[in-house]
Amino acid sequence: MNFTINGQSVEVEADIRSSLLDLLRNSLGFTGTKKGCDQGACGACTVLVDGERINSCLALAVQYQGRSITTVEGLGSDGNLHPLQQAFVDHDGFQCGYCTPGQLCSAIGMAREIERNIPSVVTADFMAVSVTVDERELRERMSGNLCRCGAYNGIIEAISETLEKMPASTQERARA
Amino acid sequence: MNPFTYERASDTSAAIELAKGNAAARYLGGGTNLVDLMRETVERPEMLVDVTGLPRGIEPRADGGLLIGAAATNTALAADGHVRAHYPLLARAILAGASAQIRNMATVGGNILQRTRCRYFYDTAAACNKRQPGAGCDARDGFNRYHAILGASPACVATHPSDMCVALAALDATVHLDGPAGPRSIALSDLHRLPGDRPDIETELKAGELITAVELPPLLFARRSTYRKVRDRASYAFALVSVAAALDIDDSGVVRDVRLALGGVAHKPWRASAAEAALKGRPAGPESFRAAAEAELAAATGLRDNAFKIELAKRTIVAVLGELTGDDA
Ligand SMILES: Cc1cc2nc3c(=O)[nH]c(=O)nc-3n(C[C@H](O)[C@H](O)[C@H](O)COP(=O)(O)OP(=O)(O)OC[C@H]3O[C@@H](n4cnc5c(N)ncnc54)[C@H](O)[C@@H]3O)c2cc1C
Ligand code: SF4
Ligand code: FES
Ligand code: FES
Numbered sequence: 019m020n021f022t023i024n025g026q027s028v029e030v031e032a033d034i035r036s037s038l039l040d041l042l043r044n045s046l047g048f049t050g051t052k053k054g055c056d057q058g059a060c061g062a063c064t065v066l067v068d069g070e071r072i073n074s075c076l077a078l079a080v081q082y083q084g085r086s087i088t089t090v091e092g093l094g095s096d097g098n099l100h101p102l103q104q105a106f107v108d109h110d111g112f113q114c115g116y117c118t119p120g121q122l123c124s125a126i127g128m129a130r131e132i133e134r135n136i137p138s139v140v141t142a143d144f145m146a147v148s149v150t151v152d153e154r155e156l157r158e159r160m161s162g163n164l165c166r167c168g169a170y171n172g173i174i175e176a177i178s179e180t181l182e183k184m185p186a187s188t189q190e191r192a193r194a
Numbered sequence: 195m196n197p198f199t200y201e202r203a204s205d206t207s208a209a210i211e212l213a214k215g216n217a218a219a220r221y222l223g224g225g226t227n228l229v230d231l232m233r234e235t236v237e238r239p240e241m242l243v244d245v246t247g248l249p250r251g252i253e254p255r256a257d258g259g260l261l262i263g264a265a266a267t268n269t270a271l272a273a274d275g276h277v278r279a280h281y282p283l284l285a286r287a288i289l290a291g292a293s294a295q296i297r298n299m300a301t302v303g304g305n306i307l308q309r310t311r312c313r314y315f316y317d318t319a320a321a322c323n324k325r326q327p328g329a330g331c332d333a334r335d336g337f338n339r340y341h342a343i344l345g346a347s348p349a350c351v352a353t354h355p356s357d358m359c360v361a362l363a364a365l366d367a368t369v370h371l372d373g374p375a376g377p378r379s380i381a382l383s384d385l386h387r388l389p390g391d392r393p394d395i396e397t398e399l400k401a402g403e404l405i406t407a408v409e410l411p412p413l414l415f416a417r418r419s420t421y422r423k424v425r426d427r428a429s430y431a432f433a434l435v436s437v438a439a440a441l442d443i444d445d446s447g448v449v450r451d452v453r454l455a456l457g458g459v460a461h462k463p464w465r466a467s468a469a470e471a472a473l474k475g476r477p478a479g480p481e482s483f484r485a486a487a488e489a490e491l492a493a494a495t496g497l498r499d500n501a502f503k504i505e506l507a508k509r510t511i512v513a514v515l516g517e518l519t520g521d522d523a
Binding site for chain 2: 144145
C-alpha cells in the first residue's frame with residue numbers, strides 16, 4: 019500500500035484488515051497517534067487526510083491508499099514546535115498528554131472547517147458568510163476529542179489563541 | 195476481524211457487478227459503522243466493495259428539490275448552501291450527530307443504513323434476535339434507556355440511531371436504489387422496517403441493492419424548520435429523543451401545513467403522521483401542540499429504563515413547535 023505521510027511517500031505491506039491507526043503505529047512507527055477506544059468515541063487517533071480530520075481507528079488503511087496523511091509527527095519536532103503545540107504548553111492544555119496528538123490534529127482540521135464556513139450544530143445563523151468563533155462553537159466543534167484528565171479549559175484557550183494569531187490555511191504546514 | 199477482499203468500484207454498475215450473487219459482500223462507505231461491527235465480529239463480510247468513489251454531487255433540481263449522491267459525506271451535505279437555506283432541519287440534524295471527524299468520513303448511504311447501537315447487538319456474548327434470529331432479546335429486560343417506545347415488538351426493541359434520517363423522513367425524501375434487477379426508488383419512510391418477528395431484516399433493500407442517491411422534493415416552508423436532539427450529554431451522544439419539524443402558519447395563526455418526525459423512539463425514523471393530522475387547521479399554540487403530541491404518543495409503551503421518553507418526546511415536540519412559532523422554550 020502507498021501513502022504520503024507527513025509529506026513523504028511511503029510504501030508498506032499491510033494486512034488488509036489493518037486500520038490506518040494500526041498501520042501508522044505498528045507498521046510505520048508513527049506512535050504519536052494514540053489509540054484510546056478503537057471505536058470512534060474518543061478522538062485520540064485523529065489524523066488529517068488531505069487536510070480533513072478523521073478517526074484513524076475506524077479507517078481501513080486499504081481505503082486510504084494514495085492519500086496524504088498528516089500525523090502529530092508532521093506538525094513539529096523537538097525544539098521546533100508548531101505554534102499550536104507551543105500554545106498547548108503555554109496554556110496547560112494537557113496533563114498526561116495522551117489525548118494531545120489527537121487534540122492538535124483535530125484543532126488544525128477544525129480551523130480549516132471554520133475557514134470554509136462549515137457550520138456546527140450550535141451555529142445560530144446558517145446563512146452567515148463566516149463562522150463567529152466563540153467558546154461555545156469551539157467546545158462543540160472539539161467535542162469529538164475527549165480528555166480523561168479534563169484539561170479542557172487549557173485546550174480551548176490554546177486553540178482560540180492560535181486561531182486568532184494565524185490563518186487556518188497555514189496551520190497544517192506551519193512550524194514556529 | 196475475519197479476512198476479506200477489497201475492491202474499489204469505479205461506478206455504480208461496477209459496484210453492483212462486484213457484489214452480485216455474493217451474500218458475504220458488503221458495500222463500504224466511510225466505514226465508521228461497518229468497520230466497528232467487523233471488529234466486533236457482528237459483521238463478517240468476505241468482500242468489501244468500496245462505494246465512496248460513486249457520485250457524491252449535491253445538485254438542485256429544476257423543480258426546486260435537491261438530488262444528493264449517496265457518497266456525499268455527512269459534512270458536505272450539512273455544509274451545502276442549498277441545504278442550509280432551504281432545508282435547515284437537515285443540516286442541523288446531521289450536525290447534531292456523531293463528531294466532526296466521523297461526519298467527515300461518513301457517507302449519506304452509510305448513514306441511512308447504519309445499524310442500531312443496542313449494546314446487546316454489539317456484544318456477541320449476549321442474546322440478540324437481530325444478530326442471531328431466535329436467540330432472544332437481552333435488551334427487553336436489560337439496559338434499555340435508548341430503546342424504542344413506538345412500533346417495537348416482543349422480538350426487538352432497538353432504535354434506529356440516525357439523526358439525518360429523522361430530517362429526511364420529515365422532508366418526504368426518496369431513496370434511489372440500483373441493483374442486479376435494475377434501478378428503483380422508495381420513500382425513505384418505507385425503506386426501514388419495524389422489527390416484527392424478523393428484526394434481522396431491517397430494510398426493504400433486496401440482495402445486492404445499492405443506494406445511489408437521495409432526493410428531496412421542494413418544500414417551501416422548510417425554511418422555517420429545525421431539529422432538536424435531547425441526549426445524556428450536550429454533544430457526541432446518541433439521541434434519547436429527537437424532533438425534526440417544519441411549520442407553515444397562515445396570517446391568522448392557523449397551522450396550514452406541518453412536518454414532524456421523531457428520532458430515538460423506534461426501529462425506524464418515525465414520521466409523526468398522527469400529530470401532523472391533529473395540527474393541520476388548528477391554531478399554532480401550546481394547546482394544539484400538546485394535543486398533537488398526545489395523539490402521536492398515544493400508542494407508546496415504556497420499558498424498564500425508557501418510559502420517561504414518552505413524556506420527554508411530548509415535551510420536545512411542544513418545545514420545538516413553540517420555537518418555530520417564535521415562542522422560545
Ligand atoms: C462514536 C460514534 C458516535 C456516533 N454518533 C452518532 C449520532 O449521534 N447520530 C448519528 O446519526 N450517527 C452517529 N454515529 C453513526 C454514524 O453517523 C454512522 O456510523 C455513519 O453515518 C455511517 O456512514 P458510513 O459511510 O461510515 O457507513 P459504513 O460504516 O461504511 O456503512 C454502514 C452500512 O451501510 C452500508 N452501505 C454504505 N453505503 C452504502 C450504499 N451506498 N448502498 C448500500 N449500502 C451501503 C454498509 O454496507 C454498512 O452496512 C456515530 C458513530 C460513532 C462511531
Ligand atoms: S433490542 Fe433488538 S438489537 Fe437489541 S438485543 Fe434485542 S433483538 Fe437485539
Ligand atoms: S481511538 Fe479512535 S476515536 Fe478513540
Ligand atoms: S491530557 Fe490526559 S487525556 Fe487529555
